[in-house]
Structure formats: C-alpha cells, structure tokens
Amino acid sequence: MQDLALLVQDPAAWVALITLIVMEVVLGIDNLVFISILTNKLPAAQRVPARRIGIGLALVMRLVLLGTIAWIVQLTTPVFELFGHGFSWKDMILIGGGLFLVWKATKEIHHNVDPIDHDEDFIASSATGTLAAAIGQILLLDLVFSVDSIITAVGMTDHLPVMIIAVVVAVTVMLLASNPLANFIEKNPTIVMLALGFLLMIGMTLIADGMGFHVPKGYVYAAMAFSALVEGLNMLARRKRRAEAGKKTLH
Template sequence: MDYIFTLLADPAAWAALLALITMEVVLGIDNLLFISILTNKLPPERRSFARRLGIGMAVGMRIALLFVIAWIIGLTAPLFSVFGNEISWRDIILIGGGLFLVWKATKEIHHHMEPPEEGDMFESRAAELTVAATIGQILVLDLVFSIDSIVTAVGMTEHVPIMIVAVLVTVSVMLLAADPLGNFIGRHPTVIMLALGFLLLIGVALIADGFGVKIPKGYIYAAMAFSALIEALNLFARRNRKTA
C-alpha cells in the first residue's frame, strides 16, 4: 500500500501514466478498426456483444501479460540472424501478426470487391461458432499488439500499477468507441475500404519491424489521419449533394 501512495505522490509517475494512456489509445485505433470490421460480419444483434466480449477478454489477457513482464522482455533476446538482422521471439510474433493482418485485410478487400454468389463466406449455421471465431481472431491480433506495447511501455516506466491503470483507461475508451465506430464503418462502404487499407499498412509495418526495419509510427498515423480527413471531406460532400 505504501508503494501505491508513493506513486500517487510522484509527479513523474503521473507523467508516465498520461504518456502511456496516450500511447495505448493511439495503438488501440488499430484494434478498434480490426474489431469493427470483423464484428460487422456478424448478425446485427450479436455485434455489440462480440465487441464487448472481445475487448473484455483482450484486456484480461493484456493485464495477465503485465504480470510476466520479465518473460515478455526475455522475448527480445536474439535467437538467430537473417541477413545480418538478429531475430527474437518478439520479432517472430510481430512477423506472424503482420502476415495475419495482411492476409485478413486482403481477404476482406477481395470479399468486398467480388462478393461470393452463394451467400456470405462468413455466414455460419451456428451463430455461436461464428462469434467464437471472431473473438479468437481478435485475441490473436491483440496478443501481437499487447507484446509490442508492453515492450514499449517498459521503456517508459517500470511500475506495473501504472501500466495496469493505462490499460484499463484505454479499454474504457475502446468500449465507449466500439459501437459508434463499428456502426459508422458499417454505414459507409468507402470507409470500410479505407480501414482495410489502414490494416494492410499496419500489417506491413509489423512485418518490417519484425525484420528490424523501424518505420516511425508517427509517419503511419499521420498518413492515416490525412487519409481519414480526405474521406471525411468526401462524406460531407456526398451528404451536401444529397441535401441539395
């Protein structure tokens, strides 16, 4: 308890908390886009439940990982070299996650460009199985982002309580934004394609990071913000034409 009171009285701890929350919220955009696109394939009455369950299970997994930080840090130890680049378990996880994201985004783009003739490929006779598969995919990708963000967070603070609070605040924001974002994406087909393009970009960045090529995240999110601004202007223009 004294440890907690010491942290509460430390201005540096509060600064680290704010920095971590900002970082987690920004990184959470990737998760929200992925969650929104996946859950929009479910029946409407199950989408909100799947989003909340996926986010809730993901936060449980992320907090559990925080208690094995020593093991997470150990994942950065080099295993072997490829063309002079040292590859660790963390790099393998990032490469695998990036490939999964690129595959999933490409599959979704193909699905939206050329819908199958015999029903939706995501439809299932057992709705529960579809929800379970969706939650499983959310957890797989969240594991990749969790390990990456925890490794980054360790460089910002060594206090696990601060990391836990940052995760809880971020998840609260994600829970509030999940339904509005998912519904917005579902109503605008062009936004779906833009979001899938973002996921492709993020997947490529994860693969590059795994091979030791660091793409500054600021560049990625600046490009995403600019594209989102252009799409927002297009939406306003279309709405004004309809009104006129």
C-alpha cells in the same frame, strides 16, 4: 501501501501514466478498426456481445501479460540470425501478426470488391460458430499489439501499477468507442475500404518492424489521419450533392 502512496506523489509517475494512456489509446485505434470490420460481418444480435467479450478478454490477457513482464522483456533477446539480423520472439510475433493482418485485410477487400464469390462461404461460416471465431481473431491480434505495447511501456516506466492503470483506462476507452465506431463504419460503406487499407498498412508496418526496419508510428498515424480527413471531405461533398439533387427533384 507506502510504496503506492509515494508513487502517487511522484510527478514523474503521473507523466509516465498520462503518456502511457495516450500511447495505449492510439495503439488501440488499430484494434478498434479491426474489431469493427470483423464484428460487422456477424448477425446484428451478436455484434455488441462479440465486441464486449473480445475487448473484455483482451483486457484480462493484457493484465496477465503484465504479470509476466519479466518474461515479456526477454522476448527481445535474439533467438537466431538471418541475413545479418537477429530475430527475437518479439520480431516473430510481429511478423506473424502482420502476415495475419495482411491476409485478413486482403480477404475482406476481395469480399467487398466481389461479394458474390463469398456469399456461400459466409452463409456456411455463419452456421458454424462465427461468434467464437471472431472473438478468437480479436484476441489473436490483441496479443500481437499487447506484446509490442508492453515492451514499449517497460522502456517508459518500471512501475507496474502505472502500466496496469494505463491498460485499464485504454481498454475502457476502446470498450466505449467500439460500438459508435462500428456503427459509423457500417453506415458509410466507403469507410470500410479505407479502414481495410489502414489494416494493410499496419500489417506491412508490423512485418517491417519484425524484419528490423523500424517505421516511426507518427508517420503511420499521420497518413491515416490525412486519409480520414480526405474521406471526410468526400463524404461532405456527397451529402451536399444528394441534398441538391433532392431539392431539384422537389421542384
């Protein structure tokens, strides 16, 4: 209790907490985009429960991982060397997660471009526990991001309570933002393709990081923000054209 009181009075701990919360929230954007696209394919009655259950279980998983932080840190130790690069368990987790994202994004892009080929598959999967499959995929991807963010957090602070608070706050923000974001993506079909492009880029970034080619996160998120801005302008232009066409029809 005394240690916690001292931590509250430590300005460095507050700086680390705010920085970690911002980092966790920004990293959560990737998860939210994936969750939105995944759950929007479910029947309407299952979408909100799937998001809540998936994000809630993700919080539990992150807290459990924080409890094994000493083991998590050891994941950066090289296990074998290939082409002059030492691969650790963290690298392999990032590569596996990146490949999964690339595969999933490519599959969804194919479905959006040519949905007729996938109608029967989707109907079949809807009848065989798609809700559980969606939650499983949410947890699988969150595991990848959790390991990466926890290892990054360890480099910023050695206070476990600070990490726990940051994770709880960030996941709460994800929970609050999940439904509005998913509804926005569903109402704007062109956003879906943009979001899938983001997932492809994030997947390739994870693979590159795992292979030892570090890509600064700032470049990735700057590209995402610029693309979102351009798409926002396109949406405004389309809305204006529709309004003008409606006025002409009335006259």
